[in-house]
Amino acid sequence: MARNKIALIGSGMIGGTLAHMIGLKELGDVVLFDIADGIPQGKGLDIAESAPVDGFDAKYVGANSYEAIKGADVCIVTAGVPRKPGMSRDDLLGINLKVMEQVGAGIKKYAPDAFVICITNPLDAMVWALQQFSGLPKNKVCGMAGVLDSARFRHFLAEEFDVSVEDVTGFVLGGHGDTMVPLTRYSTVAGIPLPDLVKMGWTTKEKLDAIVQRTRDGGAEIVGLLKTGSAYYAPASSAIAMAESYLKDKKRVLPCAAHLNGQYGVKNMYVGVPTVIGAGGVERIIEIDLNKTEQKMFDKSVASVAGLCEACANIAPNL
Numbered sequence: 001m002a003r004n005k006i007a008l009i010g011s012g013m014i015g016g017t018l019a020h021m022i023g024l025k026e027l028g029d030v031v032l033f034d035i036a037d038g039i040p041q042g043k044g045l046d047i048a049e050s051a052p053v054d055g056f057d058a059k060y061v062g063a064n065s066y067e068a069i070k071g072a073d074v075c076i077v078t079a080g081v082p083r084k085p086g087m088s089r090d091d092l093l094g095i096n097l098k099v100m101e102q103v104g105a106g107i108k109k110y111a112p113d114a115f116v117i118c119i120t121n122p123l124d125a126m127v128w129a130l131q132q133f134s135g136l137p138k139n140k141v142c143g144m145a146g147v148l149d150s151a152r153f154r155h156f157l158a159e160e161f162d163v164s165v166e167d168v169t170g171f172v173l174g175g176h177g178d179t180m181v182p183l184t185r186y187s188t189v190a191g192i193p194l195p196d197l198v199k200m201g202w203t204t205k206e207k208l209d210a211i212v213q214r215t216r217d218g219g220a221e222i223v224g225l226l227k228t229g230s231a232y233y234a235p236a237s238s239a240i241a242m243a244e245s246y247l248k249d250k251k252r253v254l255p256c257a258a259h260l261n262g263q264y265g266v267k268n269m270y271v272g273v274p275t276v277i278g279a280g281g282v283e284r285i286i287e288i289d290l291n292k293t294e295q296k297m298f299d300k301s302v303a304s305v306a307g308l309c310e311a312c313a314n315i316a317p318n319l
């Protein structure tokens with residue numbers, strides 16, 4: 001059986017980390033694509049030269065032309081620009097929307113059967129635009145944010161309780177950003193919900209609230225420390241979990257920005273919800289009952305995503 005082909009559209013910090021992880025996990029051959037000449041080629045060669053030491057087999061191709069992604073099984077999109085000082089969110093949105101238009105056309109032409117995972121920010125709006133520009137089936141295009149947000153939540157909780165991260169589950173809904181909705185009653189330590197752990201004296205409501213807030217600000221915390229870029233290790237790991245579930249038909253239950261068509265009362269938008277990812281792409285969307293407070297937070301999050309999609313539609317009327 002031939003190896004899987006994984007195309008990385010964007011070979012910056014996350015793209016490079018993805019390329020390395022794909023090799024270490026032997027998930028398939030890698031095409032690194034970027035508009036920057038030399039970067040994808042250099043990173044690809046560097047990682048290929050690590051393979052004899054680490055003992056993995058994977059082919060690496062660096063490219064500046066979309067033809068190289070031909071027939072890819074998975075495309076992971078990180079292409080775009082991050083926010084720089086003095087830039088508004090709308091500036092970023094406008095620039096990255098143009099990037100999504102090019103990426104969408106490239107995928108449509110060369111990898112129409114791929115499972116596409118978008119990472120570029122502003123995430124929920126970019127994945128929505130990418131699906132439309134590429135014209136791929138809606139269940140084959142999704143966005144990575146929820147796995148990362150819940151991993152951050154799990155990390156903070158494991159630190160608070162001094163238990164293994166493996167035994168902590170985290171449940172996060174909504175758009176990627178300040179309005180995301182970490183759900184404490186569905187987050188657990190070995191199946192014990194967080195509110196029960198408060199009753200058991202493991203933590204306090206105030207401490208949990210602070211952890212929820214830190215999770216919401218998780219991206220900004222890293223940007224503040226790095227000063228010259230945003231997080232890339234945990235975002236790459238998160239996208240790999242999604243790609244692996246698709247390629248191996250694991251049917252993992254993972255939160256991702258998925259296309260909603262009535263679920264949670266939302267139509268024709270991409271918002272973070274729990275899903276099942278398997279060989280069919282996003283195979284199922286899990287709809288849970290929200291209490292009043294949760295619904296209010298979710299609605300606020302959806303409204304902010306809707307605002308971003310509207311801004312996209314104003315810039316690109318064909319959307």
Ligand code: TXD
Pocket residue numbers: 009010011012013014015033034035036039078079080081082083099102118119120121123144145148176229230231232235
């Ligand atoms: O949870 C999440 N979804 C995120 C999202 C978590 C962390 C970072 N998140 C976003 O991912 C971030 O705001 C960025 O929009 C993307 C990629 O982050 P990364 O850290 O990898 O950014 P880099 O290092 O700037 O890499 C972007 C690359 C860079 O090499 C550019 O040359 C390239 O994108 N680029 C393009 N490639 C192809 N085509 C076009 N048009 C293009 N424009 C820039």
